[in-house]
Amino acid sequence: MEKIRIGIVGYGNIGRGVEQAIARNEDMELKAVFTRRDPAAVTVKTESAQVKHFDEMLSMKNEIDVMVLCGGSATDLPVIGPEVAANFNTIDSFDTHAKIPEYFANVDKAAKEGGNVSIISVGWDPGMFSLNRLYAESILVQGSTYTFWGKGVSQGHSDAIRRIKGVKNAIQYTVPMDEAVERVRTGSEPQLTTKDKHLRECYVVAEEGADKAAIEQEIKTMPNYFDEYVTTVTFITEEELKAEHSKMPHGGFVIRSGETGTEGSRHVIEYSLKLDSNPEFTASVLVAYARAAYRLSKAGESGARSVFEIAPALLSMKTPEQLRKEIL
Amino acid sequence: MEKIRIGIVGYGNIGRGVEQAIARNEDMELKAVFTRRDPAAVTVKTESAQVKHFDEMLSMKNEIDVMVLCGGSATDLPVIGPEVAANFNTIDSFDTHAKIPEYFANVDKAAKEGGNVSIISVGWDPGMFSLNRLYAESILVQGSTYTFWGKGVSQGHSDAIRRIKGVKNAIQYTVPMDEAVERVRTGSEPQLTTKDKHLRECYVVAEEGADKAAIEQEIKTMPNYFDEYVTTVTFITEEELKAEHSKMPHGGFVIRSGETGTEGSRHVIEYSLKLDSNPEFTASVLVAYARAAYRLSKAGESGARSVFEIAPALLSMKTPEQLRKEIL
Numbered sequence: 001m002e003k004i005r006i007g008i009v010g011y012g013n014i015g016r017g018v019e020q021a022i023a024r025n026e027d028m029e030l031k032a033v034f035t036r037r038d039p040a041a042v043t044v045k046t047e048s049a050q051v052k053h054f055d056e057m058l059s060m061k062n063e064i065d066v067m068v069l070c071g072g073s074a075t076d077l078p079v080i081g082p083e084v085a086a087n088f089n090t091i092d093s094f095d096t097h098a099k100i101p102e103y104f105a106n107v108d109k110a111a112k113e114g115g116n117v118s119i120i121s122v123g124w125d126p127g128m129f130s131l132n133r134l135y136a137e138s139i140l141v142q143g144s145t146y147t148f149w150g151k152g153v154s155q156g157h158s159d160a161i162r163r164i165k166g167v168k169n170a171i172q173y174t175v176p177m178d179e180a181v182e183r184v185r186t187g188s189e190p191q192l193t194t195k196d197k198h199l200r201e202c203y204v205v206a207e208e209g210a211d212k213a214a215i216e217q218e219i220k221t222m223p224n225y226f227d228e229y230v231t232t233v234t235f236i237t238e239e240e241l242k243a244e245h246s247k248m249p250h251g252g253f254v255i256r257s258g259e260t261g262t263e264g265s266r267h268v269i270e271y272s273l274k275l276d277s278n279p280e281f282t283a284s285v286l287v288a289y290a291r292a293a294y295r296l297s298k299a300g301e302s303g304a305r306s307v308f309e310i311a312p313a314l315l316s317m318k319t320p321e322q323l324r325k326e327i328l
Numbered sequence: 329m330e331k332i333r334i335g336i337v338g339y340g341n342i343g344r345g346v347e348q349a350i351a352r353n354e355d356m357e358l359k360a361v362f363t364r365r366d367p368a369a370v371t372v373k374t375e376s377a378q379v380k381h382f383d384e385m386l387s388m389k390n391e392i393d394v395m396v397l398c399g400g401s402a403t404d405l406p407v408i409g410p411e412v413a414a415n416f417n418t419i420d421s422f423d424t425h426a427k428i429p430e431y432f433a434n435v436d437k438a439a440k441e442g443g444n445v446s447i448i449s450v451g452w453d454p455g456m457f458s459l460n461r462l463y464a465e466s467i468l469v470q471g472s473t474y475t476f477w478g479k480g481v482s483q484g485h486s487d488a489i490r491r492i493k494g495v496k497n498a499i500q501y502t503v504p505m506d507e508a509v510e511r512v513r514t515g516s517e518p519q520l521t522t523k524d525k526h527l528r529e530c531y532v533v534a535e536e537g538a539d540k541a542a543i544e545q546e547i548k549t550m551p552n553y554f555d556e557y558v559t560t561v562t563f564i565t566e567e568e569l570k571a572e573h574s575k576m577p578h579g580g581f582v583i584r585s586g587e588t589g590t591e592g593s594r595h596v597i598e599y600s601l602k603l604d605s606n607p608e609f610t611a612s613v614l615v616a617y618a619r620a621a622y623r624l625s626k627a628g629e630s631g632a633r634s635v636f637e638i639a640p641a642l643l644s645m646k647t648p649e650q651l652r653k654e655i656l
Contacts, residue, residue: 017588017589020588020589020590021588024469024470024588025469045590097656100652100653100656101649101652101653104652121652121656126656128463128467128597130655130656131463131640132599133655134640134641134643134644134651134655135456135459135640135643137644137655138616138619138640138643138644138645139456139609139612139613139616139643140612141352141353141612141645142352145655185602187602260345260348260349260352260605260608260609260611260612261345261348261605261608262348262373265603265604265605265608265609266604267601267602267603267604267605267609268600268601268602269456269599269600269601270598270599270600270601270602271460271597271598271599272596272597272598272600273595273596273597273598274513274515274595274596274598275593275595276593276594276595277588277589277593277595280588280589280593281467281588281593281595283588284467284468284469284588285467288466288467291466306641306648306651306652306656307640307656308639308640308641308644308648308651308652308656309639309640309641309648310639310640311636311637311638311639312459312462312463312466312635312636312637312638312640313462313634313636313637315462315463315466315467316462316465316466316636317466317469320634320636320637321429323462323634323636324428324429324432324449324634324636325428325429327458327461327462327465327473328425328428328449328454328458328634328635328636
């Protein structure tokens, strides 16, 4: 079997997850990892894969079928997304919701000019959660959709706590409120405020002699980040933080309820994820969509796509015939 | 806005559900209902819609964009599926799993010759459950998928009970076993037997003077239908049956759990439905896919498709731009 040759751009948590996911998909192989660091200082797990500097990418134009872009959405992807799409098929997990239309347009232009396929905003939210919102609202036209995240670490909120004076280290979990989830599951379409939906759990390591009461107060009143939520603050030691809070679990729920017919029949559609490792799961989604990009490119298509425009069969190693026979 | 003109073939529970779903989708209109009964004896709710005999279908070839076939899978769809696909775009909910490849081939041939698009096996299982099996196994390549059905009426099992001597009426619910669902949700990938996964609840109206113990024994030992399950039998009156068991609720769960990475990270993906009305929900899915068939046909495509080959964006009233902006 001719394998799909993958390149990874950026070797952080997601990049390492993509490498591991490729090893679990027998129709794929990792050809190279591209980094902005000194390639000699980066060691990858895949023996047959090369490590190259970001600037050397073009030298592998004929050896890589799809590039998986594992950079951040704030500053990295807006630049490298269109840049790489001009020369390679790409997959990314761009997740700055408000800037998706602009990003899509930029990547689309570059991908079309280069004759490549780029699938943007792939992962679980945006990604699988988006798909479930779309399917559910297309079926239950009159209804309400709710998305709950967690329990999982919010990197942005953890960073915000770490910037407070007297804080040595911190981690913040977004936790869906059980009561709110249960109300939504009844199909009653409740009106829920921000505060009703999620709780924010903070685990904080204070510097020696720091004023813990002041830190707690500053966290709980922080505008945008915490002031609109029920927030709990627990002080722990650096050892406890390492021992109990170094994993990256996440998950959440997309629930839509709505009405059909003329006699008020009600229905609840729920999709949920419970993930041990947020980056490894995200990487597994990216790799499935890399297969779709490869196939669309082989079929002569070009331009940007979102998960909405990708027929599900393109994600599977199985043929359409197998899929219809085995799992339809 | 030019509306998508729908025809309904067969006016039973699903056909009536499709009519109601069309009324909830502002880009669609019901043009005609086709029946094998005397059209004069069939009254539909949509004033502007015609009722015509099945044999008059061709006279409306230029007035209908998509035909939604609401016949049964055992004997009706295998005949009318290819027959209608030769002249119209079609949607159906063919659900005899073992015969899907053959049915697909027959519909595909007719649809290609007629230049039409036919989407087969649309609904929730096959349909939304199939899609979730596909997405989940494409992401978690190493893992196990479990499908649970219910709580909901199994028409086949209810019929089997009704054929027993001394039984006046009966209804059978398939009920997922909570304990099994919970074990699957832990991500432990348990081995489950048929008996572990579902319970069969039977509500039976006995004829006067019938031997209830014999009826219960006959139900519980019926091969294929009940002998491999934990089965409960409750005798009730005809009035109780009408009062408490005349609705058509259903639902179920598709759960896949699997592993990623090199350190055994485990993940659980769950999709669930809780439906007040099985036929109305199925009809709502059919109508969303009718929109997709219409669009693919307008784009010049032809032949049979399953839900696996349909890009999700095709189901939505919203444009791809709106979808990316609003729900991605």
